[in-house]
Amino acid sequence: MQRALDRHAQKVESIAAAVRERVRESAPSHVSKGGVPHFVPLPGDKRRAGKPIDISSLNEVIHIDAERMECVAEPGVTFAQLVDATLRHGLAPTVVPELEGISIGGAVAGCSVESMSYEYGGFHDSCLEYEVVTGEGEVLVCSPEKEPLIFEMMHGSYGTLGMLTRVKFRLIPAKPYVKLEHRTYRSIEDYNQAMVSECEKGDFEFIDGIVHGPNELVLCLGNFVDSAPYVSDYRWLNIYYKSTRERSEDYLRTEDYFFRYDTECHWMTKTVPPLEWKPVRFAVGKTFLGSTNMIQWSRRLEKVLSLKKRPDVVCDVFIPGDRFVEFFEWYARDFVFYPLWVVPYRPAKVYPWISDDLAARIGEGLFIDCAIYGKPNGGSVDYSVLLEEKVYELDGLKTLISRNHYTPERFWEIYNQPNYEKVKRRLDPKGTFPDLLESLARVE
Numbered sequence: 001m002q003r004a005l006d007r008h009a010q011k012v013e014s015i016a017a018a019v020r021e022r023v024r025e026s027a028p029s030h031v032s033k034g035g036v037p038h039f040v041p042l043p044g045d046k047r048r049a050g051k052p053i054d055i056s057s058l059n060e061v062i063h064i065d066a067e068r069m070e071c072v073a074e075p076g077v078t079f080a081q082l083v084d085a086t087l088r089h090g091l092a093p094t095v096v097p098e099l100e101g102i103s104i105g106g107a108v109a110g111c112s113v114e115s116m117s118y119e120y121g122g123f124h125d126s127c128l129e130y131e132v133v134t135g136e137g138e139v140l141v142c143s144p145e146k147e148p149l150i151f152e153m154m155h156g157s158y159g160t161l162g163m164l165t166r167v168k169f170r171l172i173p174a175k176p177y178v179k180l181e182h183r184t185y186r187s188i189e190d191y192n193q194a195m196v197s198e199c200e201k202g203d204f205e206f207i208d209g210i211v212h213g214p215n216e217l218v219l220c221l222g223n224f225v226d227s228a229p230y231v232s233d234y235r236w237l238n239i240y241y242k243s244t245r246e247r248s249e250d251y252l253r254t255e256d257y258f259f260r261y262d263t264e265c266h267w268m269t270k271t272v273p274p275l276e277w278k279p280v281r282f283a284v285g286k287t288f289l290g291s292t293n294m295i296q297w298s299r300r301l302e303k304v305l306s307l308k309k310r311p312d313v314v315c316d317v318f319i320p321g322d323r324f325v326e327f328f329e330w331y332a333r334d335f336v337f338y339p340l341w342v343v344p345y346r347p348a349k350v351y352p353w354i355s356d357d358l359a360a361r362i363g364e365g366l367f368i369d370c371a372i373y374g375k376p377n378g379g380s381v382d383y384s385v386l387l388e389e390k391v392y393e394l395d396g397l398k399t400l401i402s403r404n405h406y407t408p409e410r411f412w413e414i415y416n417q418p419n420y421e422k423v424k425r426r427l428d429p430k431g432t433f434p435d436l437l438e439s440l441a442r443v444e
């Protein structure tokens, strides 16, 4: 461990020196984590304006303390690497975003959730301590006890406050297999009732759902198990999201469960139908399937894609649980895009990046994350605008990973301006990193 910590200290010192150099040059910069990003590429993107600060060397799991069930890792470690390392100890992160290439730093800064989020909240809710390189090139450590506001505000900061360079977080016991039960419901009311009731009962470790249409809503319930009578494989020829329509029960290896949506990058393969055909998958699957391959290919096609009138809608929206049925009725009537991935999500606390007024309205209840991945958006209606308006009307929250259409006034009705500005002044007074309002509130 000491050798890994020494290596880490050297890497961080050279990254901090690079930031100080940028401050001397007054050169705006942005975090470049290496690997593939999970941000929707947009023309004239202010999020990636300025010079990159390369932190791709920060890609090591530094230490796993199996007894205390804690891990210390660098932020560029992907969840594929992390799961591989922790499962060797019979442990897992509390939240494993479903795409292999999502990194620890991206999960904190970009609000990742998944099927254990009904119990554990977002990945950041398992975090105990961050090391951060500020916009001045200072290295600081924060935790719930030390610099608590900085610690809390790193979540959902999208690279605008500082760079996470080391993360300490909790792990939970894991087993080698996951047993899944898929229950199909024919109405949103029945589906919602069942989902909320399962979250309350807590009999299942994993709860999420996949909606194939307004009358075909599948609740996916899972538990870790020690052994399995068989295991299904959705990493090459077979397709997980389709299996939920056909099977009421399934067994997967734990790592295959965590990354069950990776092979198709959720359902991106639907946009190139031959990629769903078994002979084609057999022949070219290794080159084209898997989220990292697919994101790399779509970035190569970025120039072609920018000819599109608007990019597809790719976004997670967190809807307050008591407004979810209302949201879905609107979605089924006016938005209409399936599959829709549904993840119950109970934040561990009211996050201080949410404005006081909104926080008072939404309280500490359950959210339902609706993950909308790939709705075509080239017609007369701009569905991205429509979605943002609806989420605002319902007191929901929308991740900022794609297009955003907020006015400054609307933006600060949702986000906590005093807290953001306080931490921005402390960490990045000269604006080395992009500003949340200027770079993300309006990205069209």
Ligand SMILES: Cc1cc2nc3c(=O)[nH]c(=O)nc-3n(C[C@H](O)[C@H](O)[C@H](O)COP(=O)(O)OP(=O)(O)OC[C@H]3O[C@@H](n4cnc5c(N)ncnc54)[C@H](O)[C@@H]3O)c2cc1C
Pocket (backbone or CB within 6 Å): 031, 033, 036, 037, 038, 039, 040, 055, 075, 076, 096, 097, 098, 099, 101, 102, 103, 104, 105, 106, 107, 109, 110, 111, 112, 113, 114, 157, 158, 159, 160, 162, 163, 164, 165, 261, 314, 373, 401
């Ligand atoms: C197609 C698609 C599918 C997705 N699927 C899922 C899913 O299945 N489950 C899920 O939970 N989420 C999913 N997401 C959302 C995803 O979790 C977030 O977008 C996440 O932020 C991606 O992290 P990344 O490691 O790829 O980082 P990037 O996409 O490179 O960066 C994300 C943000 O984090 C910032 N950032 C990255 N590293 C650091 C750092 N070290 N310090 C400070 N800031 C940093 C970047 O500046 C950027 O603002 C998906 C997103 C897309 C576009």
